[in-house]
Amino acid sequence: MIRAKGIYFSYTGGQPYILEGLEFYADAGQYVSILGENGSGKSTFAKLVLGLLFPSRGAIESDIGRRAYVPQMNEFADSRFPITVREMMNAYRRLIKVRDRSRTEAALEAVGMLSSEDKLVGSLSGGQRQKVFIARAIMGDPGLLVLDEPSAGVDAGSRRDIYAYLRRLNAEKGMTILSVEHNLEAALRNSTAIYHIENGRGHVCTPEAYEKEYLKLDKGDRP
Amino acid sequence: MIFGYAFFQNALAISLLISVLCPCIGVFLVLRRYAMIGDTLSHASLAGVAAGLLLDISPILGAFAFTAFCGALIEFLRGYFRKYTELILSIVLALGVGVAITIISSGKLHANANSFLFGSVLTVTREDVWTVLGLSLAAVAALIVLYDRLVYIAYDEDAARIAGVRVEAINYAFSVLVAAAIAVSIRIVGVMVIGSMIALPVATAIQLGRGFRLTLLWSVLFSVIDIMAGLFLSYYINVAPGGFTALFSVAALLAVIMGKTIARRLP
Numbered sequence: 001m002i003r004a005k006g007i008y009f010s011y012t013g014g015q016p017y018i019l020e021g022l023e024f025y026a027d028a029g030q031y032v033s034i035l036g037e038n039g040s041g042k043s044t045f046a047k048l049v050l051g052l053l054f055p056s057r058g059a060i061e062s063d064i065g066r067r068a069y070v071p072q073m074n075e076f077a078d079s080r081f082p083i084t085v086r087e088m089m090n091a092y093r094r095l096i097k098v099r100d101r102s103r104t105e106a107a108l109e110a111v112g113m114l115s116s117e118d119k120l121v122g123s124l125s126g127g128q129r130q131k132v133f134i135a136r137a138i139m140g141d142p143g144l145l146v147l148d149e150p151s152a153g154v155d156a157g158s159r160r161d162i163y164a165y166l167r168r169l170n171a172e173k174g175m176t177i178l179s180v181e182h183n184l185e186a187a188l189r190n191s192t193a194i195y196h197i198e199n200g201r202g203h204v205c206t207p208e209a210y211e212k213e214y215l216k217l218d219k220g221d222r223p
Numbered sequence: 224m225i226f227g228y229a230f231f232q233n234a235l236a237i238s239l240l241i242s243v244l245c246p247c248i249g250v251f252l253v254l255r256r257y258a259m260i261g262d263t264l265s266h267a268s269l270a271g272v273a274a275g276l277l278l279d280i281s282p283i284l285g286a287f288a289f290t291a292f293c294g295a296l297i298e299f300l301r302g303y304f305r306k307y308t309e310l311i312l313s314i315v316l317a318l319g320v321g322v323a324i325t326i327i328s329s330g331k332l333h334a335n336a337n338s339f340l341f342g343s344v345l346t347v348t349r350e351d352v353w354t355v356l357g358l359s360l361a362a363v364a365a366l367i368v369l370y371d372r373l374v375y376i377a378y379d380e381d382a383a384r385i386a387g388v389r390v391e392a393i394n395y396a397f398s399v400l401v402a403a404a405i406a407v408s409i410r411i412v413g414v415m416v417i418g419s420m421i422a423l424p425v426a427t428a429i430q431l432g433r434g435f436r437l438t439l440l441w442s443v444l445f446s447v448i449d450i451m452a453g454l455f456l457s458y459y460i461n462v463a464p465g466g467f468t469a470l471f472s473v474a475a476l477l478a479v480i481m482g483k484t485i486a487r488r489l490p
Binding site for chain 2: 052
């Protein structure tokens with residue numbers, strides 16, 4: 001379970017708040033896509049769940065266990081950082097205290113990137129890099145996987161692979177997934193729930209209900 | 224023979240330690256875009272040297288203590304002046320240079336501080352060698368322990384935090400390591416050149432496009448070449464070693480960039 005109660009957040013510590021009285025609840029094992037306009041606070045909410053940011057007011061509770069994060073590709077503009085896939089994976093494995101070295105290879109194999117383990121991360125395409133970051137995230141068998149726009153800057157083929165793999169993680173391993181999405185089609189097709197953030201607050205609905213309510217309203221019926 | 228002189232043996236021992244320690248620290252500074260912090264702290268270290276000379280304690284330990292304090296101050300101010308790193312560096316530089324000029328110009332020093340500005344081979348004592356050896360061993364041991372955490376803070380700070388790394392505490396510890404690298408270098412290369420010795424061998428190694436460990440090993444190799452060339456040539460031409468070391472590090476960087484450009488154009 002993840003529960004957010006009465007969350008207020010601003011980067012300055014006071015008004016204006018990006019999130020204002022936000023409430024959220026998701027059961028373990030759900031695949032929730034977070035939707036909303038640019039600047040609505042989707043990534044901020046994801047970082048609050050991960051504990052990278054702290055709410056000005058309110059609290060976030062979770063009993064899902066280890067958390068893992070796949071960052072937005074734009075935050076990794078530095079393609080010149082000299083680190084190979086294997087180095088990046090092994091350093092992270094040691095940080096999360098997973099001693100079994102074979103976990104690095106198993107995670108890369110799972111996303112089809114084992115053959116690239118000696119390449120520099122910066123030399124990979126957007127899609128390949130995203131797969132490697134997903135491999136890094138799943139190495140420690142997290143209970144909660146948070147992704148920030150997993151298909152941004154990713155080619156169509158890799159996009160299909162990534163969403164198919166995320167669906168498998170969710171369905172077969174029961175991993176709870178929270179994915180900030182700009183890709184509406186992917187959100188509707190893959191999620192078990194949609195969380196829409198607007199005016200600092202959000203609400204949860206099913207993908208079907210979201211499609212009916214919000215997409216119809218977007219066509220001009222919004223009051 | 225030059226190796227028969229005790230002062231040169233001391234200088235050689237310290238140079239070897241510098242050439243290993245500086246790039247090991249420098250790789251993290253450069254990759255975090257903090258190369259200018261190294262430069263600022265090296266200039267600020269002159270205040271520690273001056274204080275050491277004034278109080279009749281080891282100027283190397285004086286430099287270490289004051290530089291570690293300034294490094295911690297930078298970390299503290301980073302939380303206060305968010306996104307204004309250049310301003311923080313100006314503040315710390317003003318503090319360091321202010322203290323140094325005040326002490327040096329007071330005329331109360333028991334020794335000449337000039338050799339610490341440009342580096343000197345002649346003034347290195349056996350006691351300096353032991354001090355530098357102790358600091359270097361402690362710094363390298365700390366680097367080995369903190370290696371994964373430092374790599375991840377430089378590469379992906381969010382991932383480091385999620386993995387449970389206490390980023391702020393490691394940053395403070397790293398400030399002490401930077402101070403150690405500066406303190407051990409101050410005798411040979413001098414305050415003016417330490418910043419470039421921390422950054423340039425790393426900048427040269429990055430051009431080779433290798434992984435992290437290989438980049439680190441190449442940085443050490445370039446650093447050894449730069450510092451040794453600076454040390455020997457400066458002795459024979461009778462100039463301060465700091466200047467030649469800096470010139471060699473720039474030449475090595477240019478040579479690698481040119482070599483890369485030529486290799487790219489070859490059919």
